[in-house]
Amino acid sequence: MTTTTQSPTGAPGETGAPPAWLPVAAGGVTLVMWASAFVVIRHVAHDVSPGALGSGRLLVAALVVLPLVLRHGWVRPTRREWTLLAVGGIGWFGVYNLALNAGERHVDAGTAAMIIQIGPVIVALLAVPLFGERLHGWLLAGMVVGFAGVAVIARGSSTEAGASVLGVLLVLLAAAMYAVGVLTQKVLLRRLPSVQVVFVSFLMGAVVCLPFSGDLPGIVADGGAELWWIVYLGVLPTAVAFTTWAYALTHTDAGALSLTTFLVPGIATLIAWLTIDEVPPSLTFVGGALAIVGVLMTRRKPRAGA
Numbered sequence: 001m002t003t004t005t006q007s008p009t010g011a012p013g014e015t016g017a018p019p020a021w022l023p024v025a026a027g028g029v030t031l032v033m034w035a036s037a038f039v040v041i042r043h044v045a046h047d048v049s050p051g052a053l054g055s056g057r058l059l060v061a062a063l064v065v066l067p068l069v070l071r072h073g074w075v076r077p078t079r080r081e082w083t084l085l086a087v088g089g090i091g092w093f094g095v096y097n098l099a100l101n102a103g104e105r106h107v108d109a110g111t112a113a114m115i116i117q118i119g120p121v122i123v124a125l126l127a128v129p130l131f132g133e134r135l136h137g138w139l140l141a142g143m144v145v146g147f148a149g150v151a152v153i154a155r156g157s158s159t160e161a162g163a164s165v166l167g168v169l170l171v172l173l174a175a176a177m178y179a180v181g182v183l184t185q186k187v188l189l190r191r192l193p194s195v196q197v198v199f200v201s202f203l204m205g206a207v208v209c210l211p212f213s214g215d216l217p218g219i220v221a222d223g224g225a226e227l228w229w230i231v232y233l234g235v236l237p238t239a240v241a242f243t244t245w246a247y248a249l250t251h252t253d254a255g256a257l258s259l260t261t262f263l264v265p266g267i268a269t270l271i272a273w274l275t276i277d278e279v280p281p282s283l284t285f286v287g288g289a290l291a292i293v294g295v296l297m298t299r300r301k302p303r304a305g306a
Helices: 021-044 050-072 079-103 109-116 119-131 137-160 164-188 194-212 216-222 225-251 254-276 282-298
Strands: none
Touching: 021 109, 021 225, 021 254, 050 079, 050 194, 050 216, 050 225, 079 109, 079 164, 079 194, 109 137, 109 164, 109 254, 109 282, 119 137, 119 164, 119 282, 137 164, 137 282, 164 194, 194 225, 216 225, 254 282
């Protein structure tokens, strides 16, 4: 989930204000697409390897955004920017996809979506040493509450299936890689077009996943349902959703819009219930609520002079 305020092509925001409903609709479409990704991954997790699912998804997404990169033109990254692109691409799009895809072999879609919500807490934690942000009381308390929520989720999962704790840890790793990606983008988007950043990140992530994608050629050759689910993940929840999210951010308040991502676990749970008849363990909802409260606490600012 990116926090860029650039337009989808990286150009300055449009001068004419769009109809009020359009950015709202764009944000809503994004949330549904992101939520559906957790369900699709869960649906095919046992039929497609984590590497093939990740590399296929990212290669498709790169092909979709390539015309936007060509249209906008290439901005040559500096050596430091290449390093940050590598860290973000390898971490957020490479390791993230491997960990999430493998994790959803052990936990349901709704649970995975809830654990990913802890990502902003990790962002806040890492921003202290990296950007010199203040380690205040709300941040510390939010971290404790947020990670307590993950512990409750792990406990709830373990009561359902012994292997589920492994899934929780893998999805937690994915959340940490999301945090790494957000922090690198925070620096990269000061100068580079957003579409160029995600395009390079897609390719780097795909390269990381390819060594674990031995079944991908067979999936492509077969042309079955698994291939079309990979195409869906690459086109809609990845390429299109990132574009609609960037558009929504261009025309709405970033802070308010970012809070709407807390709707993703609920949407994912609803979609999973309607399509694959899957509902998270009851204790997971308690843990998910704690994780969200923890994130909200980290976003509170201390009083001046406190």
